[in-house]
Amino acid sequence: QSALTQPASVSGSPGQSITISCTGTSSDIGSYNYVSWYQQHPGKAPKLMVYDVANRPSGVSNRFSGSKSGNTASLTISGLQAEDEADYYCSSYSSINTLWFGGGTRLSVL
Amino acid sequence: QVQLVQSGGEVKKPGASVQVSCKASGYNFSAYGISWVRQAPGQGLEWMGWISDHRRDRQFSQNLQGRLTMTTDTSTSTAYMELRSLTSDDTAVYFCARGLYKWELPIDFDYWGQGTLVTVSS
Numbered sequence: 001q002s003a004l005t006q007p008a009s010v011s012g013s014p015g016q017s018i019t020i021s022c023t024g025t026s027s028d029i030g031s032y033n034y035v036s037w038y039q040q041h042p043g044k045a046p047k048l049m050v051y052d053v054a055n056r057p058s059g060v061s062n063r064f065s066g067s068k069s070g071n072t073a074s075l076t077i078s079g080l081q082a083e084d085e086a087d088y089y090c091s092s093y094s095s096i097n098t099l100w101f102g103g104g105t106r107l108s109v110l
Numbered sequence: 111q112v113q114l115v116q117s118g119g120e121v122k123k124p125g126a127s128v129q130v131s132c133k134a135s136g137y138n139f140s141a142y143g144i145s146w147v148r149q150a151p152g153q154g155l156e157w158m159g160w161i162s163d164h165r166r167d168r169q170f171s172q173n174l175q176g177r178l179t180m181t182t183d184t185s186t187s188t189a190y191m192e193l194r195s196l197t198s199d200d201t202a203v204y205f206c207a208r209g210l211y212k213w214e215l216p217i218d219f220d221y222w223g224q225g226t227l228v229t230v231s232s
Contacts, residue, residue: 003154034217034218036217036219038155038219040155045205045222045223045224045225046147046205046219046222047222048218048220051210051218052218057220089154091155091157091217091218097169098169098171098172099157099160099217101154101156102154103154104154104155
């Protein structure tokens with residue numbers, strides 16, 4: 001088995017919206033609502049942005065939203081800001097009692 | 111406030127072992143599980159394993175099973191990760207991370223340690 005699949009990079013202009021996809025299988029994303037999204041700036045620890053598919057931790061902007069359809073989860077960032085430029089990772093629990101991460105997506109704010 | 115403070119960077123020779131500590135503060139250590147996640151230079155995140163709450167159930171990544179040990183010391187609120195038979199592929203930043211929910215498996219992480227760079231080189 002391999003990591004979840006994310007696009008290597010996405011980009012957008014300030015104020016625009018972007019969506020990052022995360023594709024798994026029926027053994028992970030398709031079976032469980034345990035999908036999380038993390039933001040990581042260079043040299044820093046990851047930060048939880050969305051958990052359980054669509055929930056935001058306290059303090060995370062409502063510009064960040066998560067969803068899931070079938071074996072694919074998505075993170076949407078609306079009203080892009082310069083500080084959103086970072087790497088984003090999805091994760092999902094799987095039926096073999098394992099946690100998978102996606103390969104990561106670099107977001108560029110042009 | 112919740113904090114996870116990890117031990118400092120290490121340089122190891124191939125074949126050696128490394129232990130990284132993660133000292134927790136600001137919460138009931140026994141109520142939350144800890145996962146270990148690593149990140150090779152320029153690469154993505156890789157889950158290594160978890161140790162659950164007070165029950166201390168453990169689960170390891172298949173890639174690392176047999177080389178990885180995870181323990182906790184509740185008297186000092188510290189989690190430990192030991193990786194044996196190191197190779198250059200184990201060069202990475204190692205993170206500890208707290209599970210989001212009390213009494214549940216640590217599969218979403220709300221607090222992270224600062225990371226510990228382990229370099230394996232002859």
